[in-house]
Amino acid sequence: MTTTKGAVTRHAVLERAVALASRVGLGGLTIGTLAEDLELSKSGLFGHFRSKEALQIQVLEHAAARFVEAVVRPALAQPRGEPRLRNLFERWLDWARSSPMLGGCLFVAAATELDDQPGPVRDRLEQLQREWLGVIATSFRKGIDEGHFPVDADADQFAHDLYGVMLAYHHAHRLLRDPKAEARARHAFQALLP
Amino acid sequence: MTTTKGAVTRHAVLERAVALASRVGLGGLTIGTLAEDLELSKSGLFGHFRSKEALQIQVLEHAAARFVEAVVRPALAQPRGEPRLRNLFERWLDWARSSPMLGGCLFVAAATELDDQPGPVRDRLEQLQREWLGVIATSFRKGIDEGHFPVDADADQFAHDLYGVMLAYHHAHRLLRDPKAEARARHAFQALLP
DNA sequence: GACAGAAACGAACGGTCGTGCTTTTTTAGG
DNA sequence: CCTAAAAAAGCACGACCGTTCGTTTCTGTC
Numbered sequence: 001m002t003t004t005k006g007a008v009t010r011h012a013v014l015e016r017a018v019a020l021a022s023r024v025g026l027g028g029l030t031i032g033t034l035a036e037d038l039e040l041s042k043s044g045l046f047g048h049f050r051s052k053e054a055l056q057i058q059v060l061e062h063a064a065a066r067f068v069e070a071v072v073r074p075a076l077a078q079p080r081g082e083p084r085l086r087n088l089f090e091r092w093l094d095w096a097r098s099s100p101m102l103g104g105c106l107f108v109a110a111a112t113e114l115d116d117q118p119g120p121v122r123d124r125l126e127q128l129q130r131e132w133l134g135v136i137a138t139s140f141r142k143g144i145d146e147g148h149f150p151v152d153a154d155a156d157q158f159a160h161d162l163y164g165v166m167l168a169y170h171h172a173h174r175l176l177r178d179p180k181a182e183a184r185a186r187h188a189f190q191a192l193l194p
Numbered sequence: 195m196t197t198t199k200g201a202v203t204r205h206a207v208l209e210r211a212v213a214l215a216s217r218v219g220l221g222g223l224t225i226g227t228l229a230e231d232l233e234l235s236k237s238g239l240f241g242h243f244r245s246k247e248a249l250q251i252q253v254l255e256h257a258a259a260r261f262v263e264a265v266v267r268p269a270l271a272q273p274r275g276e277p278r279l280r281n282l283f284e285r286w287l288d289w290a291r292s293s294p295m296l297g298g299c300l301f302v303a304a305a306t307e308l309d310d311q312p313g314p315v316r317d318r319l320e321q322l323q324r325e326w327l328g329v330i331a332t333s334f335r336k337g338i339d340e341g342h343f344p345v346d347a348d349a350d351q352f353a354h355d356l357y358g359v360m361l362a363y364h365h366a367h368r369l370l371r372d373p374k375a376e377a378r379a380r381h382a383f384q385a386l387l388p
Numbered sequence: 389g390a391c392a393g394a395a396a397c398g399a400a401c402g403g404t405c406g407t408g409c410t411t412t413t414t415t416a417g418g
Numbered sequence: 419c420c421t422a423a424a425a426a427a428g429c430a431c432g433a434c435c436g437t438t439c440g441t442t443t444c445t446g447t448c
Contacts, residue, residue: 004394004445005394005444005445009396025219027222028221030434031435032435032436040396042397043397043437043439044395045396046437047396048395051437102310104310108306109306111306112303112368112369113219113306114369115369116216116298116368117218125369129370161362161378163362163365164358164361164362167358167365168354168357168358168361169358170306171358171361174306174309175305175306175309175320176324188351198416198425199414199415199424199425203425224405224406234426234427235427235428236407237428238426240406240408241425241426246405246407
């Protein structure tokens, strides 16, 4: 095993950073706070990333890798079309409540935070979001092929709308602390299927 | 007229602060930057509010007042029920693109930013959002009374879903810079009406 | 077990943050 | 006009920010 010490610490840092950023945002991430939480020195931690911006990007990458592992990949075990789509949605909901996402989905937080702050971090986030919407649309199109949905249904519009369902869930759950948020989300998902 | 000088400056500060906060968030608001933009001294500006937290709350109040003036009040001129609801939606869209909201709707930005940061600012925002959702639900119920919608339709679910439509619009428009965002939002709104 | 390189540390930097003070300037009413 | 109050400015503070640098401690390899 070539797993070096540095890689281990780096991984631990990113793990913690994702959780922290889900609460305070990528901009609210602070090297000092992060180092203190992990009982590292500021400079020791900083050395692993060459700038705060590089850290932020790696946090995004790390979260994206976890997302694929927790949501996208396992859903492939389901039969294509509607069942897989439904599974994607359920896992997406789980993801938004999972333990590393103590502050709600990191991507949701980052999306509104960075939408007016040009730079590499925003660029990477935008691309990741496009890819995710692409996954949803592709899944939907397979559902059309399978005959689950009408042939003239708009897959991109579906992906857009489904994201809206998740955002509404996030808003109701995290800001309003609405206990019905999850039921509302499922209801909206059901109503979305043609 | 008892309009004093202080009130004028205060108003100008809040006007600018709303625009700034829509881009960088309420937490990203900085007294130094704000003062520089308005060609005021930091301490001179600070004197009008006794703390940054007080400033943030007043920014919320100011934005809320503008929102009522630009969206809620004029929509009352429309016939109750579906027409008024449709008008509310259109004005809401306008609001999200209006000039003081250079960075997209301030409330959308604040909602994801503050959802994990307890305190008076979060409390006030939560209440404002509840009130707005209440306005939507009430409008919808009047639509039921008018016979525009089925009597067993769920007004709260409708308000929740409509918010999701706006959030999806915001995401597509501001992060993805999708030119079809507006069309998508209108399409989703249409599909939402029972 | 020695030795090169990686990893972590401690201290310091220039900068900006929010927030107090004191002083000067401006405003508005008799 | 004068004057008391309001508004704005000036200055300084302690805290924390990201970042750099030189030093020390630890790791993995021969």
